Amino acid sequence: MSRKRFDTHNCSIAGTLELVGDWWTLLVVREAFFGSRTFTQFLQNLGISRNILTDRLEKLVEADILEKHYPKAQSQRAQYILTHKGKALLPVLVSMMQWGDQWVNEAGGAPVKLSDLQTGEHLRTMQVETENLKKLDLDQLAITPGPGASTSTLKRFE
Amino acid sequence: MSRKRFDTHNCSIAGTLELVGDWWTLLVVREAFFGSRTFTQFLQNLGISRNILTDRLEKLVEADILEKHYPKAQSQRAQYILTHKGKALLPVLVSMMQWGDQWVNEAGGAPVKLSDLQTGEHLRTMQVETENLKKLDLDQLAITPGPGASTSTLKRFE
DNA sequence: ATGTTTGGTTGCATAACGCAACCACATATG
DNA sequence: CATATGTGGTTGCGTTATGCAACCAAACAT
Numbered sequence: 001m002s003r004k005r006f007d008t009h010n011c012s013i014a015g016t017l018e019l020v021g022d023w024w025t026l027l028v029v030r031e032a033f034f035g036s037r038t039f040t041q042f043l044q045n046l047g048i049s050r051n052i053l054t055d056r057l058e059k060l061v062e063a064d065i066l067e068k069h070y071p072k073a074q075s076q077r078a079q080y081i082l083t084h085k086g087k088a089l090l091p092v093l094v095s096m097m098q099w100g101d102q103w104v105n106e107a108g109g110a111p112v113k114l115s116d117l118q119t120g121e122h123l124r125t126m127q128v129e130t131e132n133l134k135k136l137d138l139d140q141l142a143i144t145p146g147p148g149a150s151t152s153t154l155k156r157f158e
Numbered sequence: 159m160s161r162k163r164f165d166t167h168n169c170s171i172a173g174t175l176e177l178v179g180d181w182w183t184l185l186v187v188r189e190a191f192f193g194s195r196t197f198t199q200f201l202q203n204l205g206i207s208r209n210i211l212t213d214r215l216e217k218l219v220e221a222d223i224l225e226k227h228y229p230k231a232q233s234q235r236a237q238y239i240l241t242h243k244g245k246a247l248l249p250v251l252v253s254m255m256q257w258g259d260q261w262v263n264e265a266g267g268a269p270v271k272l273s274d275l276q277t278g279e280h281l282r283t284m285q286v287e288t289e290n291l292k293k294l295d296l297d298q299l300a301i302t303p304g305p306g307a308s309t310s311t312l313k314r315f316e
Numbered sequence: 317a318t319g320t321t322t323g324g325t326t327g328c329a330t331a332a333c334g335c336a337a338c339c340a341c342a343t344a345t346g
Numbered sequence: 347c348a349t350a351t352g353t354g355g356t357t358g359c360g361t362t363a364t365g366c367a368a369c370c371a372a373a374c375a376t
Contacts, residue, residue, distance in 0.1 A: 003181065004205070004206075006185070007262075009185075010269045011188070011255075011258075011269055011270065012254070012255045012256075012257070012258025012259045012262060012263050012268060012269060012270070013184065013185065013188050013251055013254045013255050013258060014185060014188075014258075015258040015262035015263055016254045016255070016257055016258040016262060017184060017185065017254070018262075019262065021179075021181065021184070022181075023161065023179065023180075023181070026171065026175060026179070027164070027167075027171065027172060027175065030169070030171050030172075033296060034301060034314075045314075047162070048162075082296070085261050087295070087296050088257060088260065088261060089257060090286055090295075090296055091253040091256070091257070091284045091285055091286055092250065092253045092254055092257055093171055094286050095249040095250045095253050095284070096170070096171045096174045096175070096250055097169075097170045097171050097174070098170075098249070099170070099174050099246060099247060099249070099250055100169075100170025100171060100172075100173040100174040101170045101304075102246065103243050103246060104165075104170060104173035104174060104176075104177065105170050105173055105306055108305070108306035109304055109305030109306035110170060110304035110305060110306050111168045111169055111170060111303070111304055111306045111307050111308065111311050112169065112170070112301060112302070112303065112304050112307065112311065112315065113301075113302050113303065113304035114286075114299050114300065114301060115299070115300045115302065116288050116292065116294060116298065116299075116300065117297075117298050117299060117300040118298065119288070120300070121288040121289060121290065121292075122288070122289070123286060123287070123288060123289075123294070124287050124288060124289045124291070126249045126253070126284055126286070127249055128248050128249055128252050128272075128281060128284070129281070129282050130274050130277070130279040130280070130281060130282060131279060131280070131281075131282045132279065133282070134274065134279075136274060136281070137245070137248075138191060138240070138245050138248055139275075140274060140275050140276065141272050141273070141274075141275060142272070142273045142274065142275040142278070143192060143270060143271075143272060144270070144271050144273065145269070145270065145271065146259075146267055146268035146269055146270050146271035147266070147267030147268060148263055148266035148267035148268050148269045149269050149270065150269065153269050153270065156192075156203075157270065
């Protein structure tokens with residue numbers, strides 16, 4: 001049996017995972033954020049198998065998260081560059097990094113630190129909040145159907 | 159060959175993915191956020207296979223993201239409840255949901271809407287920013303080794 | 317007492333992954 | 347020019363993960 005698809009779930013989390021939820025995929029995106037561009041750079045920085053990397057790069061290009069560029073016209077040496085859609089994954093990766101810093105790597109401290117390139121200020125911890133900056137925990141959240149809700153989603157959350 | 163482990167990467171994103179990066183795992187956590195507690199609730203709301211759900215619930219309990227409770231002492235009918243560590247995944251799921259709303263479900267609109275239970279205010283879009291609320295894009299970010307950096311991480315980012 | 321729900325386990329078929337070997341093309345070196 | 351090295355893959359093979367259906371014991375409902 002083939003792997004089950006997530007894009008039928010009427011849920012944006014499932015839709016996101018359908019694109020980047022594969023094993024290795026988000027780490028390839030992380031590498032792109034860290035500056036990798038060529039096949040060999042991804043290969044060495046990740047320790048991934050070549051065929052898997054080929055597959056993931058292809059799928060990320062197809063998903064419009066990476067773009068395949070050929071810097072020299074006559075050469076087939078490609079570079080993989082983040083698209084606008086790909087760069088928009090930054091909050092996902094940073095919130096994962098902050099969760100990992102706090103709950104996985106608590107002992108040794110954060111392996112990587114992010115800060116403002118200009119001022120050196122460190123990052124604010126990402127949190128769920130209203131536009132008035134009121135922080136919301138899970139039990140303060142109302143979960144209701146949105147404009148794109150299916151009938152089953154409606155039935156569940158109304 | 160067995161699946162390659164991510165927890166050797168000296169990266170908190172990889173460490174996070176080692177715990178929740180499996181196929182289905184983050185959707186199980188989403189269901190816990192949406193209120194599912196029993197095996198059958200997860201089963202019906204996700205459309206997941208029973209053996210896979212058994213495996214994921216076990217691993218999430220082992221990772222201290224879910225806790226297995228037995229409401230009635232003499233019964234073995236369990237409930238799976240989010241721990242503090244599990245609830246801390248909220249920013250990860252919300253940033254994924256917002257990315258999916260914007261880039262995957264753009265046409266139909268968001269399937270699910272989150273808001274402040276008390277005031278009804280809707281959520282702020284999650285973004286990477288300094289403590290002064292200055293929004294940072296990828297090219298404004300300095301990526302440097304943290305206190306837990308390995309020698310290879312040091313070499314890469316110094 | 318009987319049937320139904322719950323929370324699983326087991327077996328089997330298919331898909332995904334990891335590793336090594338191979339290959340064509342491009343570039344560097346002598 | 348000849349040879350070596352680097353790049354960006356593809357292919358084959360063995361192992362692991364996933365999906366589905368069937369089965370099952372304990373708990374609960376009638």
